[in-house]
Amino acid sequence: xxxxxxxxxxxxxxxxxxxxxxxxxxxxxxxxxxxxxxxxxxxxxxxxxxxxxxxxxxxxxxxxxxxxxxxxxxxxxxxxxxxxxxxxxxxxxxxxxxxxxxxxxxxxxxxxxxxxxxxxxxxxxxxxxxxxxxxxxxxxxxxxxxxxxxxxxxxxxxxxxxxxxxxxxxxxxxxxxxxxxxxxxxxxxxxxxxxxxxxxxxxxxxxxxxxxxxxxxxxxxxxxxxxxxxxxxxxxxxxxxxxxxxxxxxxxxxxxx
Numbered sequence: 001x002x003x004x005x006x007x008x009x010x011x012x013x014x015x016x017x018x019x020x021x022x023x024x025x026x027x028x029x030x031x032x033x034x035x036x037x038x039x040x041x042x043x044x045x046x047x048x049x050x051x052x053x054x055x056x057x058x059x060x061x062x063x064x065x066x067x068x069x070x071x072x073x074x075x076x077x078x079x080x081x082x083x084x085x086x087x088x089x090x091x092x093x094x095x096x097x098x099x100x101x102x103x104x105x106x107x108x109x110x111x112x113x114x115x116x117x118x119x120x121x122x123x124x125x126x127x128x129x130x131x132x133x134x135x136x137x138x139x140x141x142x143x144x145x146x147x148x149x150x151x152x153x154x155x156x157x158x159x160x161x162x163x164x165x166x167x168x169x170x171x172x173x174x175x176x177x178x179x180x181x182x183x184x185x186x187x188x189x190x191x192x193x194x195x196x197x198x199x200x201x202x203x204x205x206x207x208x209x210x211x212x213x214x215x216x217x218x219x220x221x222x223x224x225x226x227x228x229x230x231x232x233x234x235x236x237x238x239x240x241x242x243x244x245x246x247x248x249x250x251x252x253x254x255x256x257x
Contacts, residue, residue, distance in 0.1 A: 024089065024093060025089075025092050025093050025095075025096040026096065026139070026142060026143045027143055028093045028096045028097055028100070029096035029097065029099055029100040029103075029139075030100065030136070030139045030140070030143055031100070032096065032097040032098075032099075032100025032101050032104070033100035033101070033103050033104045033135070033136070033139070034104070034136065035100075035104070036100060036101040036102075036103075036104030036105060037104035037105075037107065037108050037132055039104075040066050040104065040105055040108050041108055041241070041242055041243075044108075044120070044243075045243045048121065048243065063118075065109055065112065065118075066105045066108065066109065067105065067106055067108075067109040067112055067113075069102075069105050070101075070102045070103065070104070070105025070106030070107075070108075070109075071102070071106055072102070073098055073099070073101055073102025073105065074099060074102035074103060074106065075102075076098060076102075077095050077096075077098040077099035077102060078099075080095050080098070081095055103135070104132075107128065107131050107132050107135055108128055108132065109128060110127060110128040110130075110131035110132070111124055111125040111126070111127045111128045112128075114127060121243070121245055121246040122245050122246055123245050125245065126238055126242065126245065128242075129238055129241060129242045130180070130181075133181065134180060134181055134184050137181070137184065137185055138184055138185075141185070141188045141189075146188045146189075147188070148187045148188055167186070167187070167190045167193060169197075170186060170190065170193035170194050170196070170197040171183050171186050171187055171193045173193075173196070173197035173207075174186055174192075174193050174195075174196025174197045175196075176201070176205060176206050176207040177196060177197065177199065177200075177201035177202065177205050177207045177208070178201055178202030178204065178205030178206075178207070178208070179196035179197075179199060179201075179202070182195060182196030183196055200216075200219065200220050200223050201220055202220065202224050203217060203220040203221045203224060208220050
């Protein structure tokens, strides 16, 4: 088989690119993403808890979420990448910073994409933090040079399709069971997708709702109950990073009152 064909079917989606300048730009973009997310989340927490801190941007009585600014920055960075190609350092790195900031602003309000309403300080809003964690893990594996589906070397068309189908099966099973983090990482580290696929599904996942009987659903609810040790640890870390949801704050005030 012609070498060019092998390279194509080996899914070298992170290989050399005319705009790519080593791994510097992805690293810079990832740092900008993390810094912008932490900065905008901190500002939101200050707006919530400090009376003298200025509030969000208002225009004609409409609150402009930082999601809007994030989308604009992502569009600007994409336009620059296409219109000004080929870019070279430091401009490619500057464009990566613009994209990273936009992605940080946008993913911080990921829950708004899903619910189409302001759930920033509710339990539903915690999905924004989950999305950021998944994105950081995904970006980290990309920057590290890890190839998806274990395709490290060029292979035959049949071998490549078989490998992708095999790993993708476990990735989809893991996602269907509500183990999204393991599903995403499993694209790069297949054993993690396998772990997510064989574990008990989360009670609100598609898999549990459609395939579990009452007994198994109760097992899942017990395993992932908010009172379990792992759930309490996750809640504590989430509150530390993103701030406690409004419901939790209200309950704390009632208990202390």
